[in-house]
Each structure stands twice: as structure tokens, then as C-alpha cells.
Amino acid sequence: MSPLIKTNVRDDAFSVRRAVFMDEQGYESEFDVIDDNPSCLHVTLYIDGELAGCSRLFPESLERALSPQSPQSPTCALDEGVAAGETYLLGRVAVMPAFRRRGLAGVIIAASDEAAREAGAKLVKLHAQEYAHDLYAKQGYTQISDVDCEDEGQPHLWMAKRL
Numbered sequence: 001m002s003p004l005i006k007t008n009v010r011d012d013a014f015s016v017r018r019a020v021f022m023d024e025q026g027y028e029s030e031f032d033v034i035d036d037n038p039s040c041l042h043v044t045l046y047i048d049g050e051l052a053g054c055s056r057l058f059p060e061s062l063e064r065a066l067s068p069q070s071p072q073s074p075t076c077a078l079d080e081g082v083a084a085g086e087t088y089l090l091g092r093v094a095v096m097p098a099f100r101r102r103g104l105a106g107v108i109i110a111a112s113d114e115a116a117r118e119a120g121a122k123l124v125k126l127h128a129q130e131y132a133h134d135l136y137a138k139q140g141y142t143q144i145s146d147v148d149c150e151d152e153g154q155p156h157l158w159m160a161k162r163l
Contacts, residue, residue, distance in 0.1 A: 003104070004046040005111040010035065013042035013054040013092070020094035027154075030092075032070075034058055041119065043112050045095075045104060053095035053104055055112045060087040060125065071156070073125045076144040078160045081122075088121040093132075105132075109139045117163045124163060130155035 006012075014031065021027040034040050040058040044051065061084065063070055073089065090112050095104050116124050128136055130147050136159050137143075145158035 001102070002048050003052075003107055004049075005107075006044050006046070007115055008042050009044045010042045012044045012051050013056065015051060016044070016054040016094050016096060017056075017092050019096060021092070024097070034062055037062055039119075041112075041115050043108060043115055045108050045111070047099060047104070051096065052099040053108050054092065055090060055094075055108050056092040057088050057090045057112050057116050057119075057121075057124070059085055059119075059121075060089050061085060063089055071127055071148065073127070073160075074145050074158055076158075076160055078123055078142070078144070078162050082162075083122075086120060086122040088116040088119065088124050090116070090124050090126040093126075105135055106139055109136065113139070113161070113163060122163055123160060125158060125160045127156050127158055130157055133157065133159070 017030050021030045039062050040056060043055045045053040060073060093105055093108055113124060126136065141159040141161045143157055144160050147155050147157045149155055
């Protein structure tokens with residue numbers, strides 16, 4: 001298995017997101033204006049040349065400006081000492097069905113954390129589907145909210161990690 005991570009291969013990331021979130025999980029709206037902003041990073045994973053998964057991350061301020069109807073991240077103790085523009089939001093972590101159960105989501109999350117760090121992030125927050133809590137916890141994320149159903153009625157919770 002030869003993994004390769006790339007950033008900003010938007011069309012490939014969209015292919016994964018469409019297959020996993022829309023076709024498989026039944027989400028109606030998977031794409032938004034943030035996807036096309038130059039500050040938005042699309043992380044993609046390839047195994048032996050085949051598209052295997054993706055994620056998306058961007059500065060938190062971008063969501064507040066461009067998508068104010070989206071669930072907003074709660075403040076938490078990890079915010080202390082983090083300047084404006086140093087918090088990024090991670091989301092849309094997905095692995096294609098044929099590549100699951102190999103630990104690849106963890107590879108994508110680690111690569112996303114590194115991309116956020118390189119972009120200047122000191123803190124990463126995410127609004128995870130409740131069932132994925134343990135996956136993110138293994139990557140060092142801490143739950144910072146109760147479960148909510150603000151994302152198309154699906155149970156989600158907020159988590160955060162200092163970089």
C-alpha cells in the first residue's frame with residue numbers, strides 16, 4: 001500500500017464527498033460557497049494511484065463570513081491564547097467504501113492537521129458525526145460540546161485540538 005496525500009485537488013475531493021455523503025449517507029447538500037474560496041484546502045488521499053479519501057479545512061472566520069447559517073463552533077478552553085485567524089475548521093473527512101477499515105481516515109486527519117499547521121493554524125475544530133467521535137479522539141481531538149442535530153438532522157458534536 002503506497003499512500004499519497006495531495007492538497008487542493010478539488011474535483012477529486014468532490015467525487016469522494018458526493019459518493020460518501022450524498023449517495024451513501026443521503027445528505028442533500030454537500031457543497032457550499034466555502035469550497036471555492038482560495039483559503040479552503042481540499043486534502044485528498046490516493047492509495048497506489050487510486051482515489052481513496054478526502055477532507056476539507058479552512059479558517060473559522062471564513063465560515064462565519066460566507067456561511068453564517070452553518071452550525072458555529074462553540075468557544076472552549078482550547079481557544080485561550082489563539083489569535084484571530086489561527087483557528088481552522090476540519091470537515092468532510094471521508095473514505096471510499098473499498099478503502100475502509102485500514103486506518104486511512106487517521107492518515108487523512110493527520111495530513112489535514114499538518115496542512116492546517118502549515119497554513120498558520122494553532123487550533124483545529126470540527127463538527128463530527130457522533131459515531132466518529134472515537135476516530136477523532138484517537139487523533140488527539142477533545143469533545144467540546146454536547147450532541148446536536150444541526151446538520152441535516154444528523155447527530156453531531158464539536159471537537160477541538162491544539163496544534
